[in-house]
Amino acid sequence: MELWFTEKYGDKVGFSLKVKETLFAGESPYQTVHVLDTHMFGKVLTLDGLFMTTDRDEFIYHEMITHPVMYLHDNPQDILVIGGGDGGTVREILKHSCVNKVVLCEIDDMVIEVSKKFLPEIAVELINKNPKLEVFVGDGIKYVEDSKGIFDILIVDSTDPIGPAVGLFSVEFYQNCKRALKNDGIFVAQSESPFYDINIIKSIKLNLHDAGFKFVRFYYSYIPTYPSACWSWVMASDKYDPINDFPEVKEFNIRTKYFYPELGRASFVLPLFFKKEIED
C-alpha cells in the first residue's frame, strides 16, 4: 500500500509526501497533532493537517526566524519565543553565547511532548533542559500582557492566523509585545507566503505600525514544505531598521546550514511583486 499525506492550499493546490508510517496521531485541546515518517523529508510534524516542520527543511525556517534578528541586535540577552513548541527556534537562539535567558511560551503541551519524543534533533534543548531555557506551557497572549520592558527580542513562531494563533496577529497583541520589549527591543514573527497571502502581510504591516513600531520590515526565504515555498518574516523595532542597520562587519561564529550575515542582508531585498505591495 502507498501512503501519502497531502496538504492542500485553497482546495486547488496540493503538496504531498510519501509516508512510511504514522508515528503519532492525537487531538489536543487546541488542534490535531500528527507525526509522520516520510521518505524524502524524514519526520514531519503537522498541526491541523498543515506542515509545521520536517527533519529535512526545518533548518531553513528555524535559522531564518532566529539569526537575522540575533545578528542585528547589539546584545540580545533575554529572549521570549511565543509558540515554537517543537524547540527549533530556541535551539538556534541558544547557539548564541550572549544569551542570558530564553522563555519558550507554548500553548499546547502536546506539541512539546511529541517533538521531544519524535523530533529529538529539533527539540534537543527541550530534551537537555538547557539551564538558560524556561519553558512555560500557557497562553502567549496572556504571557506577553504580563511582561513589561524585559525582553531584548520577542519572536512569534506561530501557526497561520486561523485557529489558536489568530490572536497573535492583532494590534492589541502587537502593542503588548512592544511593551514587553525593552526600548531597543526587536519583534519578529513568521508572516506567511507573499505569493499567496499578500493581504495578510499587508495587514500585519498595518497592525505593527498601528501598535506604534517605527520600523516594520519584511524578509523572506524559501521553505519547500510551506505553501508556495516562498515564506516571509517581519521584524519591527523602534531602534533598528534592518535595511540600514544590518551590520556590515560583525563576527558570526555559529554553525549554520542556511544563514550567514550576507544572506541575512540579502533576504530583505524582496521580489518586486512583494516589495511593491508593502512599500510605505
Next chain:
Amino acid sequence: MELWFTEKYGDKVGFSLKVKETLFAGESPYQTVHVLDTHMFGKVLTLDGLFMTTDRDEFIYHEMITHPVMYLHDNPQDILVIGGGDGGTVREILKHSCVNKVVLCEIDDMVIEVSKKFLPEIAVELINKNPKLEVFVGDGIKYVEDSKGIFDILIVDSTDPIGPAVGLFSVEFYQNCKRALKNDGIFVAQSESPFYDINIIKSIKLNLHDAGFKFVRFYYSYIPTYPSACWSWVMASDKYDPINDFPEVKEFNIRTKYFYPELGRASFVLPLFFKKEIED
C-alpha cells in the same frame, strides 16, 4: 469529477494542481506535450509530465533567466536562446531596446505552436513576429556548433538533463557555446534545484570550467511549480564575474514583476548549504 495533475519528484514527493480541463495533449517526436487549464495557476505547459511554465509564476523564471545577464552585460545586442520554445525568455529579452537580434533555436515545433495557441501572453513575440526575432526549429547543439564568435549572450532555457536536453549539459556543448560567443560574451543556463539536485549543479560547474570559462557563478530564486521551488541558474564568462561586476548604478527602465537590479545582485548570495557545495 475532480481532475488533478500531479508532478512527482523521485516518486516520493508530489506537487498537484486542480485542473479545469485539458486543452491540449500531443506527442511530438521529442516528448509528450500537455496544456492544462488550472484553477490556481492558469494555463500550464507540461513536457513529459513535468511543469515547464504556468501563467501565474512564469514571470519569475523568465525574468530571472534574462534580466540579470542583460543588466550585467555592457551592451547586449545579439542573443541566442536554445530551447525556450514557449517564448517567455525572448519576450523578456526583447524588452531591452539595445537588442539588435534574437535567435530562438527550439528543437520541438509543437512547443512553439501550442504556446502560440494556448499561452499567448508568454508567446506574444512569437505571435507578433517581432522583426528582431528569428525562430529556428532545429537542434540547438548543431546550431551552436555552427556559430562562431557572434553572440553577446547565449541562454540555454532547457528541460532537465534527461531526454532531449541531456546533450545541453556536456563539456563539448559548453565548449561550442564558448566559441559561439564573442570574447566578452556571457553564457546562462537553468541549472536545476539546489535542494534536490546539488550533484547536477556541481557537474555543471565542473563542465563549464572544463570548457574554459573563467568565471562560473550560480544564482537562485524560487519558482512555486518547480521541484522544491528553489531554482538555480548559472552564468559563465571570461570577462564578467557577476559577483564583482554587477553594476551598482545603471539605468533599468523595464517593467518587471520580480527582477530589479538590487534583487539581481542579491540572487547571487546563495543559501549556505548551496554556496558551500560549489565554492572554489
